[in-house]
Amino acid sequence: MLDFNKYCCLTMFDENNRLTLVQNRKPTNTVALICYCIAWFILIFIAIWFFVSGDITYLTRGVDDMGNRCEVDEPYLFPMNFLEPSKSLWICVAQCPNETITTRSELYQLGKERNIKLCNYSVPLEDYMNEELYPKGVKGPCPVMPVYSSIPILGRCVLDPTSLSSFAFNTSKYYTILQNLEDKFKTSCGDLNISLSTIVLVLLCTKLMYIIFIWIIPFITAVLIRILLVLLVILSGAGSITCWILYWNQGDELSEFQKQTIEILNSLKSYFFFQGENYLTAILLTILTIVLLLITPWIWKHLYFVTEVFRHSRSAICWMPCMILLPILTAFAILAVALFISLSVLFGLTMAYGEMKAPRLINLFMHKINIIGIEIPTGILVLYHIFMLIWTWEFLIDFQQLSISIAVAEWFFKSKQSSRMTRVFHAVILTLRYHLGTVIFGSLIISLMRMFRAVLSILEAKMLALKKKRATGASGCLKCIQSILRFCNSAAYTVTAVNGTPFCESSSRASALIGGHLMKFTLVRTLCSLFLFIGKLLISTLSAIMLSSLLKNNNEINRSIVPVIVVFLLAYIYGRMFFSIYDSVVNSMAIIYCIVQTECREDRRSYFTEDQIEFFEKMKDDPVPSQIPHHNEDANENL
Structure with a gap:
């Protein structure tokens, strides 16, 4: 267990007994x-x-299996068997065969007419048809038949998939897919080029929306989270009470209101994929209500700290x-x-x-x-x-x-x-x-x-x-x-x-600070991660919807789906970059707040008793007690 008090009173104080940064860094x-x-x-x-x-x-230009470098006159590496390239003998050839060869006579004609010799270097061209003296094989000296059509890729003869049409698959479907992909790619590039100015305008609006979202995060934390907690407690409590009443009166004749209530509960259960009985629903809602009643006061207590961290993080980014x-x-x-x-x-x-x-x-x-x-x-x-x-x-x-x-x-x-x-x-x-x-x-x-x-x-x-x-x-x-x-x-x-x-040393002190303010850090990290995820998703979606509405009446656009997807991805990437800064600032601000609160608490030990300090902190959970009053003015000026 870390000794929290051991790591206190570490920050420097100035001549006015105010917390300050270290002056002489080393x-x-x-x-x-x-x-x-x-x-x-x-x-x-x-x-x-x-x-x-x-x-x-x-x-x-590779190296054949004899250690010879493929030169200009024979720049391509050719395997004796395309279907087993890892086990084949590779030699240098003048050109990759662009047609399928099925007989030794065709192999001889290819070497004689086009000087493409596919047998090993030691095999004379006039003996290409002598299968007894120079048989085919994975290790040569002549290639395994048939020799499929190939294409050169990085100096290597690579099997052309279309040459397997009579053995493996239908090439017409293959070409149709490639042609459709090529047409869609050209169309998408044209749509992006036409909608470029609109995309830039939407991205500028996206940047503004991210700034506005950062601006309203403290308000969401201070007001909406409290309202949401109250509504959750009320709805959960009302739901559990209703379920218990319906459970105890299930043998009696139900009124019209009770029948409608049961239908609503059944629809909600089916929505959440829950098929349990009414008493199980009542038990689960009761447990949920108890949990909410337990955590709500704890969250409510630390929301002021979280709100101040978010507010000063916003001010720091704006400054x-x-x-x-x-x-x-x-x-x-x-x-x-x-x-x-x-x-x-x-x-x-x-x-x-x-x-x-x-x-x-x-x-x-x-x-x-x-x-x-x-x-x-x-x-x-x-x-x-x-x-x-x-x-x-x-x-x-x-x-x-x-x-x-x-x-x-x-x-x-x-x-x-x-x-x-x-x-x-x-x-x-x-x-x-x-x-x-x-x-x-x-x-x-x-x-x-x-x-x-x-x-x-x-x-x-x-x-x-x-x-x-x-x-x-x-x-x-x-x-x-x-x-x-x-x-x-x-x-x-x-x-x-x-x-x-x-x-x-910094890790030890940071661990002590986190251990002493674990609940606050947990709440800060949870809410910050939740807000930033929702913000990225929401603003990216709004940007895509905005672009879709702007391109709706543009007759020059064939399909607006590609520009919309591009804007969504760009907005999401920009959000990750922008929110990474905000997330880093929030982490730093939370640690600094805890440092200030810890130092002030330790400084008050010289003048007050523990009971007096506890009484003061219970009156108001102020994370920064009068240490930086000027920041309220700065925040108002900048924001």
Whole structure:
């Protein structure tokens, strides 16, 4: 059990005895930063080695099973049996056969007239029809008949599906499907081009709707949630009482009102797929009523805290609109890193492919690549690249979270001491200068969890294939643990933003804060996740409906369904990006509020007894007792 009081009184106080941020920040978790730099140095060194030693042309010009590179005169790889390519002998040929060959005489004519020699290099052209001396086979020397028509893809002769028409399926249906898909694709592109201006207009309205939704979240929390709770309690109580009355009077003659009530209850039960008797319905409604009566006072008590967190989160976003740039920059950085690592892996695979005597994709990852005298399996190098991609991905996301936390903390404690346009960039600079190690250490924990979960998912899939049902569920549990770790990391970054402490110390303090205010955090996270999910779904749907109504009378549009789907997806993606900022701000604001409340409570211990403090807090559950009165004015000015 964490000692909550042990981690109190950690925030700095200024000369006016007001809570403030740490003044002199110091670099945190430098060991993690050094390890991350070493890991990236190794990755860059391996990538340079791959770029120098690898050859991207192996993608278009392969190597045959004798180790010969397919040159310009014979640039294509051809298998002896298209139906068993992994077991076949592959040779270099001048051209992929574009027609099905069924006899050795046709094979000879193809080589004589078009210089397409499909037998092994040691077989003379004049002996192509000598089946006794040069028989057909998967390993050669001549191909298995029939030789199906093929098409060249990345320097490999790939079986043309239409050549199997007389053996496998009807090609007319195949071509009809492809032609319909091509026509629909061209039509959809034309519709998107025509409706482009309307789509842009709707997306601008979507952005406005998201801002309005953020604006009204505090009102929804303060008013509508209370009304909803009261209505739920009343309806549940009335329903349970009605069911019990009907149950006790079921032997008597029913009045018209009671018959109508029973019909309504039966229709409701069928709607919720419940087929139980009336007394079971009464019991369930009674249990629901008792649960609602128990949790309603608890929710009611903490709604003020939740409302204030949402209200100040809205004010922080309106005061610092530059925060919306952070997820965009993060997305571009992730794409750049993913492109670099993907190219490195691609060049590494071509390097291994060029070194193999008989290249096969199934053996490619087992081949050992020699790097400065060290032989390392290709699979290990690929896994290292994947791990660095995941680690850097998580690092960039956590870097965004810590930058937002510092910006919110400075806005919360310093008010107008810095410009609203430069505060976010100042937070980014502080993160780069002092807390990169903290972000790296926190992202490493999540990355290891993701890798372990991926391995476990693969094992689960294999065990399920063997019909071992006990394997299921472990990856789901790890997913829940990963979500909890993300939230704990977010809380730790907020403590780092306020106190400037390393990751482990910040995690301990954040865990103590969460443990001391568990109910408040639970309510904040539940309502925030619920509101944001409803907001994304509702606004995306409204955007799609708006575009559909605008395109309804446009005769140039063939089908409006494709532009509507595109707008829905774009609106949903923008909502995820915009709400990710709001979600991060809410997490940071909730932690900061709890820090302030905890510090103020500990500060009051010097002047009041425990009973007096408890009496004060029962009078009013004020999460920020007179510590930041200026923010009410700022919020009114900005909003």
